[in-house]
Amino acid sequence: MEVDGGRILKVSSGAQSIPRHSRKHKAFYQFTQQSLPACKPVLTPAWVITTFLLMGVIFIPIGLITLHASENVVEIVDRYDTECVPEAFRSNKVAYIKDNSIPKNCSRYLKVYKHMKAPINIYYQLDNYFQNHRRYVKSKNDRQLLHGLGYNDTGSCKPEESNNGLPIVPCGLIAWSLFNDTYTLIRGRSELKVNRKNIAWKSDRDHKFGKSVYPFNFQNGTLMGGGKLHPRIPLSDQEDLIVWMRTAALPSFRKLYGRIEEDLNADDVVVVNVTNNYNTYSFGGKKKLILSTTGWLGGKNNFLGLACTSVGSSSIFISIVFLLLHMKNPRIL
């Protein structure tokens, strides 16, 4: 009786017993009785198999397109950190790099294997370099970068905080360790024009680095880090610094150095004159120079294409397995 009573009550409550005051009232009643209209999906084989099939159909083309886009990117990678150390110093690279009296020039020859369409990005890549080290990422001061000496609380910049009582502008380890290898690119006999403007984010230039903040006492300390900055140029125009200070997420990263705004033809030879100043030798970091065309994918990246294709194909595989299982071993629903 109880069970039946419940059923009767339920049926009737929907229809008559609740006077139809208004739709709102009814909806509230349904809400309190937890009987709001609801959709109750149940995993049926047909539904599941179709879903997987559909995923496969979507993901395989996406993966192929991505792979194709990645293939279209022409990328020349040249690791120069070892090669640019003269044979004599190879056994003690740290001493070499720390010795300012030795000229650090070095020439690299890059062969273009395929036509490269402008704009061609020049990157430098550092491996095994932890720009995400906790000590490192914290060692900067965003407000000083924007306000210069107007903001004096630079405690976070330690251990590169002040020099002779004045805060270093820009302070902190990140700025101090600015990458300072330079590249000159020569094709044939003429120097390739490298555009080094607009390599940093516009948002950073406009809102994070001050237009009237000058690095007047940068890199004057006891211990020299990386690059120096021109003291007459405001931070907002020091794009190398801005690029450097957007710290990389992973220990192997690239940073934009500049752009070549003309095409490179297949079999062109580009001579790169490198000044090999930056010390990655003390922790075994690698340095690479990269010329790469651009595309929607960013750079050469086969992983995403492969990932998508494999997700797609495994979906199709699963759907086939389920289909077979279902045909061989059905269960009545």
Add this chain to the structure above:
Amino acid sequence: MTSNRPLLIPSPRTPSTHDLPTLPVFPDSAKPSSAMDSENPQPTLNSSSSRRSISSVQSKPSMRYGSRGADSEGAASQKEMNDEDVRIIHINDLAHTNERFEFSGNSIRTTKYSVITFLPRNLFEQFHRVAYLYFLVIAVLNQLPQLAVFGRGVSILPLAFVLLVTAVKDAYEDYRRHRSDRIENNRLASVFVNNQFQLKKWKDVQVGEIIKIEANEGIPCDMVLLSTSDPTGVAYVQTINLDGESNLKTRYAKQETLSKLPEKDRITGMIKCEKPNRNIYGFQAFMEIDGKRLSLGPSNIVLRGCELKNTHWALGVAVYAGRETKVMLNSSGAPSKRSRLETRMNHEIIMLSLFLVVLCSVVSLCAAVWLRRENDNLDDILFYRKKDYSEGEVKDYKYYGWALEIVFTFLMSIIVFQIMIPISLYISMELVRVGQAYFMIRDSQMYDEASNARFQCRALNINEDLGQIKYVFSDKTGTLTENKMEFQCASIWGVDYNGGRGSLEKDQLVHNVQIDGIVLRPKMNVKADPDLLRLLRSEKDTNEGKHVHEFFLALAACNTIVPLVTDSSDPNVRLIDYQGESPDEQALVYAAAAYGFMLIERTSGHITIDIQGERQRFSVLGLHEFDSDRKRMSVILGCPDKTVKVFVKGADTTMFSVTDRRLNLNIIRATEAHIHAYSSLGLRTLVVGMRELTASEFEQWHSSFEAASTALIGRAALLRKVAGNIENNLIILGASGIEDKLQLGVPEAIDSLRTAGVQVWVLTGDKQETAISIGYSSKLLTRRMTQILINSSSKESCRRNLEDAILMSKKLTTVSGNEHSTRGSSGDGITSLALIIDGTSLVYILDSELEEKLFELANRCSVVLCCRVAPLQKAGIVALVKKRTADMTLAIGDGANDVSMIQMADVGVGISGQEGRQAVMASDFAMGQFRFLVPLLLVHGHWNYQRMGYMILYNFYRNAVFVLILFWYVLFTCFTLTTAITEWSSMLYSIIYTALPTIVVGVLDKDLSRMTLLSYPQLYGAGHRQECYNTKLFWVTMVDTLWQSVAVFFIPLLAYWGSTIDTSSIGDLWTLSVVILVNIHLAMDIIRWSWITHAAIWGSIIATWICVIVIDAIPSLVGYWAIFDVMKTGPFWLCLLAIIIAALTPRFCVKFLCQYYSPSDVQIAREAEKFGNLRVSSPVQIEMNPIMELPRR
């Protein structure tokens, strides 16, 4: 009744006396507890009854449940008044009374906090929780400069949020209490000051003052009555706020103070009374006035919280005020219990903390190895640079040596990975329970129209336990039955008159009385036996007629009923409403009225009874109230013909022992037979006897009665002795049969519960026959059951009986087991067993090694009936089961005698019925009807369990997946605990990004519809088998979590390896993908999608997106504008898509395969629900797991 019945009745048929399952029963005793202990001044009773203190059972773990008599006797004498624990009140002499400032004023404070103490006290209470302390410690750790992982503000945010939410909730509740206190304190009372009555605020009333109460006014404090508007000093009070009983109670002013009016003659005197205590049914004091010493009892005091009714005014002296009043002393909250699921959850939380320690150890170990390897060139590494040169002298910066670095790294990783222990889970669980409680309260199927009572959730933390109940312990009267008594039949002088049963005769005249042209009529009509009516009218002078006359006179007089005359719609007709504390007495008085013995008026010394149209005035010379030892009450009447008679009514067991067996042996035998027949029909029986007193007997009694009732020491025992002396050598007049109707839907409810695999035990104070017949009518017992009866009076015979029964049950179960396997059907067994055991046997079994045997036996039986059990034995039985099994127990009852059992069980349910509110006050859930237990357990319990189980697992998963992502990243940051995900996002993750959907799902999701759950009670087994939360599920979830975190972390890692991506951009990608992932994961498991669920899931994804955008639009933060830049690139979107699919595919496959190839009952029912019942109704029944299971130890 202990008797010579055969121990076992192995025949599958029941005793032949039970022709048909009949209406329920209730012979005497324990149950009319309101009658037996409510007006009882005896401490004996109080110490044995559970009413005494709400926490008595729990506070005394060593209490022996089995022995009740011995304890209480000992306690009795101790409770008499000693000089140290009295308070002395000088009437109307405030200075003298309060000179030692020991009595509290009358202002009350139920609030926990004041404005000043709120913050410290509330925080103190909140930090009682271990989880909160954990987060406090972490927040404090984070404030140390060496360990500052997060910004100061950010690190406190989650804890502050949780504390704030709870504090606001507490503050609001407290404010409401404060407001009601203020209203209460500022009510006005008329107090006698400076020789006149003045209005005074309640809070200013002091002990010793004389207060005047008008009709329908509330009583400001506990006061001793001095005089009332009634010339006999009677005052009526309604005690509904105190104990929930709606009938009026009578209170008396002492004759000696009646005539005194404070305006005229100054009242001086002294009251010596007990120290304040919480027993609302007891009061002992004496008053010295005019050199006389008067004893005062509970009937001389009116309590705060009551209202004066039907009395124009009453004067009283305040004796207890403010927080010392009995009502305030009794207002304690429900005891807090902890749900089974939460206890189990804590095991898994320990696992998680171990896991956390492992993660932190890995990080600190790796960091140590790295530091060790690079030890020599730390200063040359551009991104480390150990030394600080800026301050002149060169020193290490934030490098404290190898060993300390390890410690710091470890502590920092605990800070970073803190949400591995889900803080938000605690608060979400509370919110979810509030939501679930809301729906239980609003459920129209658990709404009792008769009493206009909604379901009440008094304990907010055991909702999910309702889904796992394995044992239900039920009281009988008021729980299974309605406790609305109806007089059915009588056996008078050996003749059975039961013609009143059956339909009401059309021509039957409703008996009424005319006074001054106004017709008086009882409010309720009772069907009368025509033979008996005729006998009463015609044969007044025969022997038979005389006995019948005496019988009804006894029914009308031997009680404590107060007749109240109320107006009716017809101006010439007044209705007489019999108000009393015992429903049995009410039924008897109504019956007497129907036969022409109408009780019209009761004053303190007299009653007026209209006998067959003739008004007669009897003086009540003495009244011995009901108590549970004598199990009878008596009244000594001075009749108009100058004879003095004692009328006694009580339970058959105690009545027959005080009868005069020499006389009328035949009649006694006949009456006994009738009583047996009545109780087999399920009627409650009372035996009525009388004796005429000689003058000397009366004198003797009178003097000892006077002495006893003014005695100060051992008054209760003395009175009992006096009663025992007078109540003997009685002539048995007859017996009455009162029907206690079964509540609506009880058999069906019991049937449903049994199908659901819940064992129903009935514990009752009734006789065995009554209990068995109720068992049949409520379908608890069926004819196919074999009954095992255990009535033993010694420990040895108990042991023998139990051993025999176990042996026999083994034989039976093996036989029936074979039948089972061959016939392959489950359901209620073919030869299932029913165990019926009585309280006397339980005395020997409880608290001895026999408990083990009883438990073993009880588990082989499908029904257990315990009869004649005392309140503490009820708790003892619950404890017996609770100790020996991991299964959940539920106790349901309505009376004060069920309180101990309700508190002992894992879940206590109170029925808000006829008897007082003690059961409700002690319960975790309260409802109007027994049958609501079915929707409560099968529907709400099932839902709540499923929801809560899922929610806990999901919360573990949700936080662990996030922590693992942080952990993987740390491995790529030189083990230095950098987080790519911004600190704001990691704090908001469990507060905003993912909190709402789990709460919504926890409150609203339903795996099956109410209809399905009710039609297939077997589905309740999911909770018994712990299908929604178990260790295996936990580990499966954790493996899944591991995979999902790998997918979320490594897809972007590999896609962006060696690219220009910056920390903030990839952090945003990880944030968004993990939030979308966990929400879609939840979405995948949602069973019913209503618009609210849609809004919650998609809404929180959108909210997350907005939050990330807002965070990245703040220039001072690291990730300024990162999200906009990264959203413009293709790989971002590809990664997002690939992550979701790759992470969820394994789970989806496993889920599908499980559901498809090894479906649970719930899954099958769900499919049946979706695709129509017809096709699947048969598979459902076949595939159901068997409900009979061996109990888990």
